[in-house]
Amino acid sequence: MRDFLEWQTGLHGKVDEVNQRLLLAIRTDQEELYRMSRYTIEAGGKRFRPLLTILAYEISSDEPYSNILDLAAGYELIHTASLIHDDIIDNADTRRGRPTLNNVDGVANAIVVGDYLFAKAYELGSRYGTTVSKIMADASSRLAEGQTLEAFNLGNLNLSEPTYLEIISNKTAHFFEACAMGATEAAKSGKDIYAALSNFAYNLGMAFQVTDDILDIVGDAGKLGKPTFTDLRHSAITLPLIHTLRNIDAAKRTEIKEKILSGPDEAFDLDLKNLMVETGAIDYSFTVAKDYSEKALGSLKNTGKSPDLNLLMELAMIVIERIEELS
Numbered sequence: 001m002r003d004f005l006e007w008q009t010g011l012h013g014k015v016d017e018v019n020q021r022l023l024l025a026i027r028t029d030q031e032e033l034y035r036m037s038r039y040t041i042e043a044g045g046k047r048f049r050p051l052l053t054i055l056a057y058e059i060s061s062d063e064p065y066s067n068i069l070d071l072a073a074g075y076e077l078i079h080t081a082s083l084i085h086d087d088i089i090d091n092a093d094t095r096r097g098r099p100t101l102n103n104v105d106g107v108a109n110a111i112v113v114g115d116y117l118f119a120k121a122y123e124l125g126s127r128y129g130t131t132v133s134k135i136m137a138d139a140s141s142r143l144a145e146g147q148t149l150e151a152f153n154l155g156n157l158n159l160s161e162p163t164y165l166e167i168i169s170n171k172t173a174h175f176f177e178a179c180a181m182g183a184t185e186a187a188k189s190g191k192d193i194y195a196a197l198s199n200f201a202y203n204l205g206m207a208f209q210v211t212d213d214i215l216d217i218v219g220d221a222g223k224l225g226k227p228t229f230t231d232l233r234h235s236a237i238t239l240p241l242i243h244t245l246r247n248i249d250a251a252k253r254t255e256i257k258e259k260i261l262s263g264p265d266e267a268f269d270l271d272l273k274n275l276m277v278e279t280g281a282i283d284y285s286f287t288v289a290k291d292y293s294e295k296a297l298g299s300l301k302n303t304g305k306s307p308d309l310n311l312l313m314e315l316a317m318i319v320i321e322r323i324e325e326l327s
């Protein structure tokens with residue numbers, strides 16, 4: 001099985017075109033605003049959302065994918081804006097292997113750049129009509145809902161698995177779903193293809209986020225391009241921890257809670273990681289991710305055959321195989 005980079009290499013022409021649209025969209029005579037926006041865009045990122053948008057469009061339309069590049073870039077801008085704001089909230093130093101914008105230019109400027117990219121995203125989305133604009137707006141509202149639900153549950157060691165799933169569904173899966181919805185809507189595809197691709201993208205997003213949460217614990221920081229144990233640092237409770245807490249006694253739970261709330265401790269990180277492995281929490285979380293990935297694949301089973309569909313199917317498998325590759 002190819003890894004994500006190899007998968008993306010085959011699509012690098014499309015990635016380049018998305019990057020060109022991004023640079024065009026953020027162009028402004030305000031030199032500092034342009035510099036800071038470019039800094040974030042040029043830091044890279046996997047370009048998952050625009051690629052998903054383009055592939056979904058190609059599957060559902062006979063028209064050239066150049067028609068959908070602005071929408072693909074629009075989704076990446078919303079995603080980037082949310083990462084900038086997320087880094088401010090988390091006071092993060094690095095992202096995509098580079099210092100964050102808040103680290104380089106300060107929080108006040110980073111807030112404005114996030115808002116600017118967000119505005120530019122809607123300008124691009126509006127070119128596709130009101131239904132697509134509404135899909136974009138709903139996805140952004142869900143980002144804010146997911147972020148807020150998470151924020152008000154930081155340090156809540158009683159967080160349930162369904163509430164965790166609601167958080168990641170809003171922060172990640174519905175955004176993936178919106179990429180497919182926007183693309184198929186713009187392609188004026190039939191209902192079946194709209195449902196199949198939206199379902200695929202939603203489940204792919206869930207698999208992706210559960211995997212990301214596992215990698216935050218077992219991943220290699222160098223390979224990931226960002227530090228690990230960041231969820232713990234912010235007291236964000238994710239699936240591996242939820243499962244661990246279900247499988248230890250009350251005294252151990254109290255001890256873990258105190259440690260989590262008492263600040264960074266690398267020795268504790270490692271102890272907790274070992275406990276997660278021993279109690280089966282990592283395996284359990286991996287099974288959950290795999291189930292979502294299989295659901296994603298299942299959604300495509302009556303969609304016919306095409307090279308783009310094969311690429312999407314491959315992506316659903318690569319997403320969960322990242323665990324081996326990046327840990």
Ligand code: GRG
Nearest residue numbers: 045046048081082085086140143144147171172
């Ligand atoms: C400004 C729209 C807006 C929202 C504000 C801060 C916030 C509300 C929401 C945060 C949402 C958030 C950070 C979700 C995490 C999503 C996620 C999985 C990020 C990592 O995505 P990758 O791995 O990143 O695709 P790259 O760097 O590859 O693009």
